[in-house]
Amino acid sequence: MILIGQYDSPFVRRVAVTxxxxxxxxxxxxxxxxxxxxxxxxxxxxxxxxxLVLDDGEVLVESGAILDHLDEVAGPHRALIAQDGKDRRRxxxxxxxxxxxxxxxxxxxxxxxxxxxxSDVWVARCTGQILAVLDALEDDRKAQPGAWxxxxxxxxxxxxxxxxxxxxxxxxxxxxxRDRWPALAAHAxxxxxxxxxxxxxxxxxxxx
Numbered sequence: 001m002i003l004i005g006q007y008d009s010p011f012v013r014r015v016a017v018t019x020x021x022x023x024x025x026x027x028x029x030x031x032x033x034x035x036x037x038x039x040x041x042x043x044x045x046x047x048x049x050x051x052l053v054l055d056d057g058e059v060l061v062e063s064g065a066i067l068d069h070l071d072e073v074a075g076p077h078r079a080l081i082a083q084d085g086k087d088r089r090r091x092x093x094x095x096x097x098x099x100x101x102x103x104x105x106x107x108x109x110x111x112x113x114x115x116x117x118x119s120d121v122w123v124a125r126c127t128g129q130i131l132a133v134l135d136a137l138e139d140d141r142k143a144q145p146g147a148w149x150x151x152x153x154x155x156x157x158x159x160x161x162x163x164x165x166x167x168x169x170x171x172x173x174x175x176x177x178r179d180r181w182p183a184l185a186a187h188a189x190x191x192x193x194x195x196x197x198x199x200x201x202x203x204x205x206x207x208x
Contacts, residue, residue: 001026004040005033005049007202008170010102010163011063012050017159018067020196022074026052030202063099067156080155091150094140094157101133102164109171113206127175130168134181137161141183147190154191162191170204 003019003026005012019026031040037047043059044051052060052069060066071079082088104126111118111126141149149157165188168176178185191197 001055002029002053003027004029004031004043004051004053006030007200008167008204009049010105010160010167011099013163013166013200013202014099014156014159015050015052015063015066015070016200017163017196018070018080018156020199021080021154021159022070022078024070024073064095080159082150087150091155091157094137094149095160097133097137098157098160098164101130101137102160102167104130104133105164105168105171109206130175134176134184138181138184141187149187154194158187158191162188162197166192166201167204 001019001024003012003016005015007013007016007030016026016028031049033040033047033049040047040049040051043053044061046061048061050061050063050066052066054060054069060069067080071081074080076083081091108123108126111122144150146152148154149161161184165176165184176185
């Protein structure tokens with residue numbers, strides 16, 4: 001398999017971490033959506049990452065769809081999410097909140113870098129959405145007694161949250177603070193201590 005995209009993307013990174021947790025080998029092509037857009041467009045007309053090229057040449061796009069395939073290959077007993085029912089729906093909701101937070105953080109980067117004049121209304125809206133999601137996830141995580149969000153082993157919500165927080169912290173320093181969201185901070189630190197996370201770290205750069 002070939003994973004396309006840079007590890008400073010929280011979406012690329014969550015796929016890379018999952019591949020490593022599953023023990024699935026892959027080739028990494030750290031292409032930029034800007035400087036390598038022409039190469040990326042050969043595989044994904046949206047020129048977005050992550051893009052995953054399977055061994056048979058099939059191309060998968062969007063991190064959620066890619067993880068769905070990897071879960072299927074891993075099988076129900078190894079999958080990092082429940083196969084069905086309330087636990088699956090809850091895990092998907094947590095992932096949606098975490099990745100939505102990351103998406104808003106990316107939007108703020110584009111607003112800062114690509115636009116000559118910032119929209120204060122848009123910045124305030126995105127920032128407010130990020131803070132509201134952090135509050136909701138903090139309350140949810142504090143209510144869970146286990147080492148991981150959905151039980152005794154790591155799952156997709158854990159990965160999505162940690163990747164989103166690392167990006168948020170590097171792209172927008174000062175927005176996330178341990179004092180306000182201690183449960184999330186501790187949770188992310190537990191994830192980042194794992195070898196699978198440490199193997200796929202790339203400092204954020206607006207020029208990448």
